[in-house]
Amino acid sequence: xxxxxxxxxxxxxxxxxxxxxxxxxxxxxxxxxxxxxxxxxxxxxxxxxxxxxxxxxxxxxxxxxxxxxxxxxxxxxxxxxxxxxxxxxxxxxxxxxxxxxxxxxxxxxxxxxxxxxxxxxxxxxxxxxxxxxxxxxxxxxxxxxxxxxxxxxxxxxxxxxxxxxxxxx
Amino acid sequence: xxxxxxxxxxxxxxxxxxxxxxxxxxxxxxxxxxxxxxxxxxxxxxxxxxxxxxxxxxxxxxxxxxxxxxxxxxxxxxxxxxxxxxxxxxxxxxxxxxxxxxxxxxxxxxxxxxxxxxxxxxxxxxxxxxxxxxxxxxxxxxxxxxxxxxxxxxxxxxxxxxxxxxxxxxxxxxxxxxxxxxxxxxxxxxxxxxxxxxxxxxxxxxxxxxxxxxxxxxxxxxxxxxxxxxxxxxxxxxxxxxxxxxxxxxxxxxxxxxxxxxxxxxxxxxxxxxxxxxxxxxxxxxxxxxxxxxxxxxxxxxxxxxxxxxxxxxxxxxxxxxxxxxxxxxxxxxxxxxxxxxxxxxxxxxxxxxxxxxxxxxxxxxxxxxxxxxxxxxxxxxxxxxxxxxxxxxxxxxxxxxxxxxxxxxxxxxxxxxxxxxxxxxxxxxxxxxxxxxxxxxxxxxxxxxxxxxxxxxxxxxxxxxxxxxxxxxxxxxxxxxxxxxxxxxxxxxxxxxxxxxxxxxxxxxxxxxxxxxxxxxxxxxxxxxxxxxx
Numbered sequence: 001x002x003x004x005x006x007x008x009x010x011x012x013x014x015x016x017x018x019x020x021x022x023x024x025x026x027x028x029x030x031x032x033x034x035x036x037x038x039x040x041x042x043x044x045x046x047x048x049x050x051x052x053x054x055x056x057x058x059x060x061x062x063x064x065x066x067x068x069x070x071x072x073x074x075x076x077x078x079x080x081x082x083x084x085x086x087x088x089x090x091x092x093x094x095x096x097x098x099x100x101x102x103x104x105x106x107x108x109x110x111x112x113x114x115x116x117x118x119x120x121x122x123x124x125x126x127x128x129x130x131x132x133x134x135x136x137x138x139x140x141x142x143x144x145x146x147x148x149x150x151x152x153x154x155x156x157x158x159x160x161x162x163x164x165x166x167x168x169x
Numbered sequence: 170x171x172x173x174x175x176x177x178x179x180x181x182x183x184x185x186x187x188x189x190x191x192x193x194x195x196x197x198x199x200x201x202x203x204x205x206x207x208x209x210x211x212x213x214x215x216x217x218x219x220x221x222x223x224x225x226x227x228x229x230x231x232x233x234x235x236x237x238x239x240x241x242x243x244x245x246x247x248x249x250x251x252x253x254x255x256x257x258x259x260x261x262x263x264x265x266x267x268x269x270x271x272x273x274x275x276x277x278x279x280x281x282x283x284x285x286x287x288x289x290x291x292x293x294x295x296x297x298x299x300x301x302x303x304x305x306x307x308x309x310x311x312x313x314x315x316x317x318x319x320x321x322x323x324x325x326x327x328x329x330x331x332x333x334x335x336x337x338x339x340x341x342x343x344x345x346x347x348x349x350x351x352x353x354x355x356x357x358x359x360x361x362x363x364x365x366x367x368x369x370x371x372x373x374x375x376x377x378x379x380x381x382x383x384x385x386x387x388x389x390x391x392x393x394x395x396x397x398x399x400x401x402x403x404x405x406x407x408x409x410x411x412x413x414x415x416x417x418x419x420x421x422x423x424x425x426x427x428x429x430x431x432x433x434x435x436x437x438x439x440x441x442x443x444x445x446x447x448x449x450x451x452x453x454x455x456x457x458x459x460x461x462x463x464x465x466x467x468x469x470x471x472x473x474x475x476x477x478x479x480x481x482x483x484x485x486x487x488x489x490x491x492x493x494x495x496x497x498x499x500x501x502x503x504x505x506x507x508x509x510x511x512x513x514x515x516x517x518x519x520x521x522x523x524x525x526x527x528x529x530x531x532x533x534x535x536x537x538x539x540x541x542x543x544x545x546x547x548x549x550x551x552x553x554x555x556x557x558x559x560x561x562x563x564x565x566x567x568x569x570x571x572x573x574x575x576x577x578x579x580x581x582x583x584x585x586x587x588x589x590x591x592x593x594x595x596x597x598x599x600x601x602x603x604x605x606x607x608x609x610x611x612x613x614x615x616x617x618x619x620x621x622x623x624x625x626x627x628x629x630x631x632x633x634x635x636x637x638x639x640x641x642x643x644x645x646x647x648x649x650x651x652x653x654x655x656x657x658x659x660x661x662x663x664x665x666x667x668x669x670x671x672x673x674x675x676x677x678x679x680x681x682x683x684x685x686x687x688x689x690x691x692x693x694x695x696x697x698x699x700x701x702x703x704x
Contacts, residue, residue, distance in 0.1 A: 051384075127406055
């Protein structure tokens, strides 16, 4: 136990000042908090829905929760059920085998809700496009409020994309 | 036919003795040279398909993969077996209409799902298969449509709305106090989709049945007609966490097919990419396993180390996952001397951190109390299933292609293969922790001996049609790619086989008797890729 406590003490606070080009991000984060307050109350609950992703986007979604980004400090947190969600963060081209599941997840999410298509596949179908197995872009299946390009979007791009989507609303 | 106790692949015969073994057992084979990249390529009459498998099983040869290729009026079927020091490719053909092959599943449970997938995608039958249910097909195309036949268009003829797959029949569980828990396809965590059907009694799981295929996006069909660059963009996205692995395997297959020699410097850089991918994923999963039993300290620490590692990847290779860096003939990015120094410094730093952290995890009683005896995969079961990578090595099956069937640049390099005996979650985490140090040593080696020279050899489209096999030890385990190029270099067939095909059944096998709340932990400790499986 001592080792664990000592290591935690030694590691210290990791939350860093974001790189210079994103110096505005802290401000945007504050603005984002205001937007969230306007749209959803005190915080925004995010439900991720993978509908055909290669899992690259999921890895970066995990990354925004690590100590360096700690997305919760902007009032954004990931939840286990669409019933608790304000925002659906959808990844992957919509495989036809997930089409019904995505629609049901969308319907299960209470209004007011937002949908963001994360990554090139979700935004436009990516490498997979429309085929016997894929419906392509998320907007072909459910209404989408915003897209975040990238393969996969980096944690910073993901944060900025969510902020922009909130502002546009 | 199989012996009661499986001796393991290290006890199997060398690959060069396989043709004689088959012939002696009454399975006539013909040596072929149509597919480059496997140690031996053997053609066998379809009547002997199952008998060949029986001979392999008797000799502890491991079953690795099966796939088809439509060449009307036949479907060519190819299976890969792994012997002591290399791979045998077994080829046969079967008529597309009414054709049936004797199933290999009775001798190798691992063949179960892949054979059912061949039925779904090509419309051929496997006689004596114990399970006639479909596997990858849900309801997006009908029973009499076969997407991987050549006449089937990529666009298909889908309905506007594909109904949910409510018709799939699970093995029923009945009895007093017994209940079923359906989970998925949309899961609670940040994780890929799939369906798990648990039969439980109180807290104990009696049986788990997986239903996968939810993220099937037609990668194999998509690849047909592309050029090799287009193929590689797909290969890099078979499974995002294994982007280097699948890219390398696909490149190896193309290079073997056309006989392209990759420069030494490019090979070393590929190994550096591959070991970096292994380290990133092992660190992420060790942290996640600990978090699944509430030990958030490790999640924070390993999340921190992984993030720093990925940032270095972005600095040196331009992408946090090093996606699209491996290309046919070599790699797209060179490493400057400054970047070599940066990577070497990161190795020193990470080794120091791990030397501090790993013993902490191993000694922490309440953590080990949750890990030990949880989700036991016995060595015998691991071998029978043909489990791969750290899942097999945690169950005392210590086979690693980098050491036992070495490909360039691992030939002549000492690769230590850590193993454990107990096959529980503690062992799977331990093996991955040990592999971190092995990979750091390998990185040290490749960075300090980086050969001079070019990083790419130009790819010339082949004069005649050709086929190649790629075999890479990814962080999940043995990864296979098969590529058939037409004479102008367009892709006629691409088949990627992720290690998850073998390790998903291992999860089903190790979960009996585990309590329901420990399922996420066991799942994470195996960490199959849904995307890599469903393609």
